[in-house]
Amino acid sequence: MSASADTTTRPSDDADSFASLDPRTGAEVGRYPIHDRAHVRAAVDAAAEAATWWEGLGFAGRRKRLANWRRTLVAQIDGLARTVREETGKPFDDARLELVLAIDHLDWASANAEKVLKKRSVSPGLLMANQAASLAYRPFGVIGVIGPWNYPVFTPMGSIAYALAAGNAVVFKPSELTPGVGHALARTFAEAVPDAAQHPVFTVVTGKGETGAELCRAPGVGKIAFTGSSATGRRVMATASENLVPVLIECGGKDPLIVAADADVEAAADAAVWGGMSNAGQTCVGVERVYAVESVADRFLAAVTAKARSLRVTATDGPDGDFGPMTMPAQLEIVRRHVTDALERGGRAVVGGADSVGERSVAPVVIADVPEESSAVTEETFGPLLVVNRVPDVDEAVRRANATGYGLGATVFSEKRGDDIAARLRCGMVSVNGVISFAGIPSLPFGGVGESGFGRIHGEDGLREFTRPQAVARQRFALPIAVTSFKRT
Numbered sequence: 001m002s003a004s005a006d007t008t009t010r011p012s013d014d015a016d017s018f019a020s021l022d023p024r025t026g027a028e029v030g031r032y033p034i035h036d037r038a039h040v041r042a043a044v045d046a047a048a049e050a051a052t053w054w055e056g057l058g059f060a061g062r063r064k065r066l067a068n069w070r071r072t073l074v075a076q077i078d079g080l081a082r083t084v085r086e087e088t089g090k091p092f093d094d095a096r097l098e099l100v101l102a103i104d105h106l107d108w109a110s111a112n113a114e115k116v117l118k119k120r121s122v123s124p125g126l127l128m129a130n131q132a133a134s135l136a137y138r139p140f141g142v143i144g145v146i147g148p149w150n151y152p153v154f155t156p157m158g159s160i161a162y163a164l165a166a167g168n169a170v171v172f173k174p175s176e177l178t179p180g181v182g183h184a185l186a187r188t189f190a191e192a193v194p195d196a197a198q199h200p201v202f203t204v205v206t207g208k209g210e211t212g213a214e215l216c217r218a219p220g221v222g223k224i225a226f227t228g229s230s231a232t233g234r235r236v237m238a239t240a241s242e243n244l245v246p247v248l249i250e251c252g253g254k255d256p257l258i259v260a261a262d263a264d265v266e267a268a269a270d271a272a273v274w275g276g277m278s279n280a281g282q283t284c285v286g287v288e289r290v291y292a293v294e295s296v297a298d299r300f301l302a303a304v305t306a307k308a309r310s311l312r313v314t315a316t317d318g319p320d321g322d323f324g325p326m327t328m329p330a331q332l333e334i335v336r337r338h339v340t341d342a343l344e345r346g347g348r349a350v351v352g353g354a355d356s357v358g359e360r361s362v363a364p365v366v367i368a369d370v371p372e373e374s375s376a377v378t379e380e381t382f383g384p385l386l387v388v389n390r391v392p393d394v395d396e397a398v399r400r401a402n403a404t405g406y407g408l409g410a411t412v413f414s415e416k417r418g419d420d421i422a423a424r425l426r427c428g429m430v431s432v433n434g435v436i437s438f439a440g441i442p443s444l445p446f447g448g449v450g451e452s453g454f455g456r457i458h459g460e461d462g463l464r465e466f467t468r469p470q471a472v473a474r475q476r477f478a479l480p481i482a483v484t485s486f487k488r489t
C-alpha cells in the first residue's frame with residue numbers, strides 16, 4: 001500500500017517548495033510551491049465565487065466551454081503525454097492512451113450532464129395529488145479533488161470533468177509526484193475557457209499531504225473527491241468530518257483474475273500479464289492475484305511465463321520499454337517485501353524473484369502457489385508482481401477472490417459462466433473475458449467497496465455524485481380539511 005507525504009520527500013525539498021523528479025533518471029524536472037492554509041483557503045474562496053458564475057451559465061454554456069477544453073486537450077495531446085511520461089516514467093504510448101480515455105470521459109460528462117441532471121417532474125402520489133413535485137440536482141459549489149500519481153490525468157479527470165459538467169468549480173490538488181501534470185491541465189483549461197480568468201472555475205494547488213488536508217478542512221468546500229491509498233483515504237475522511245463535508249473515496253485494490261475451466265487460456269494469460277504488469281503494476285484496477293482452476297492451471301502458467309519473460313523494462317535514459325520504473329521510489333521496498341514474503345512462505349518463483357527489484361525499477365515477477373496469508377495476497381503490491389494460485393473449482397476461486405478487505409475490480413475468464421461468476425464477486429467492477437475494460441466505458445460507474453472506498457465516478461452515478469438532490473413540492477390548490485387531516489370517519 002502506498003503511503004502519504006513522508007514517502008515522497010526528496011533531499012532538495014524545503015518548507016516552501018518541492019521538486020518533481022523524472023523517475024527514469026532521478027533528475028529534477030520542476031519545482032513547485034507548497035501551498036499553505038492561507039493559499040488553499042484563498043483558492044477555495046475564489047472558486048466559490050466562480051462557481052456561482054459557472055452554475056449560472058447553465059448546461060449549454062458549460063457544454064460549449066468544456067467542448068473547447070476538449071479540443072484544446074486533443075490539440076495538445078502529445079505535449080501533455082510527454083509531461084505525464086516525464087513525471088511518471090511510463091511509456092509515451094501509455095501516457096497518450098491515458099489522455100485519450102480522459103478526454104472521452106470529459107466528452108461524455110459534458111454531453112450527458114443535462115439529460116441526467118436537469119430538473120424533472122415526479123409523480124406526487126395519490127395522497128398529495130394537489131402538489132406539483134419536482135426533483136433538481138444542484139451542484140455543491142466547490143469540489144476539492146485530490147489525486148494520485150499513477151494515472152495523473154485519467155484518474156482525477158473522472159472527478160474534475162464530471163464535477164465541472166454538473167455545475168461546480170474545482171480546486172485540484174495533484175499528487176506531489178505529478179504537479180507538472182496538474183499545472184498542464186489547468187493551463188489548457190485557461191486557454192480553452194478565457195472567461196475563467198475572471199472566474200477561476202478550475203484551479204490547482206500544489207503540495208504534499210498537508211496541502212491536501214487543508215483542502216479537506218477549508219470552509220467553502222462542498223465535497224471532497226479523493227483518489228489514493230486506503231490509509232490516506234481514512235485520514236481524508238477524518239479531516240473532512242471536521243466540517244461535516246461529504247467525501248467520495250476511491251482507494252486501492254487487490255484485484256483478482258479468475259480463470260475457469262472453460263476459459264480461453266491464451267486470452268486470460270494476455271489479460272493477466274497486461275493487467276498485472278502494464279504501468280509497472282501501478283494500477284489500482286490491475287491484476288494482482290490469479291486463481292486458475294486446476295484443469296487449466298499448468299497451461300495458463302506456461303502462457304503467462306512466456307509472456308512475462310518477453311517484457312522489457314524501460315532503462316535509464318533508454319527508449320520506452322513495455323513499462324517504466326516505479327514512479328514512487330518508496331514502492332520498491334513494498335514490492336521487495338511482498339516478493340520475499342511470498343517466497344519465504346513457500347511460493348514458487350516462476351519468473352524473476354527478489355533480485356528483480358532494482359534501484360529504480362522492478363523486472364516482471366510471477367510467483368505460483370503463494371499461501372493466502374502472504375502479504376503478496378492480502379495487501380496491495382502496486383508493482384509488476386503476479387501471484388498465480390491454483391484452485392479446485394470456481395467456487396473456491398470466488399471464495400478466495402472475495403477474501404481480502406479490498407473490493408475494487410475483478411476479471412473473469414469463462415466462455416459460458418462469466419456473468420454468473422461476476423455476480424458472485426464482492427467488488428465494484430468486473431471485466432469478463434477482457435481486462436479493465438469497464439474503465440474505458442464512460443457510461444459505467446467506477447468505484448469499489450470495502451477498503452477500496454465508496455461513491456462512484458463516471459457515468460450517470462458519477463454526475464449525480466457531484467450534486468445534491470433538491471426536492472421541491474409546490475402546492476397547486478388547497479384540499480378540504482377532511483381530506484388533509486387523515487381522520488377516519
Ligand code: NAD
Pocket residue numbers: 001002003004005146147148149150151155173174175176207208209210211212213214216227228229230231232233235236239250251252253283284328380382408447452
Ligand atoms: P496517496 O494516498 O499517497 O496520495 C494520494 C493523494 O493524497 C496525494 O495527492 C497526496 O498528496 C494526498 N494526501 C496525502 N496525505 C493526505 C492527507 N492527510 N489529507 C489529504 N490529502 C492527502 O496515494 P498515491 O500513492 O498517490 O496513489 C496510489 C494509490 O492510489 C494506490 O493505493 C492506488 O490503488 C490508489 N488509486 C486508486 C484509484 C481508484 O480509482 N480507486 C485510482 C488510482 C490510484
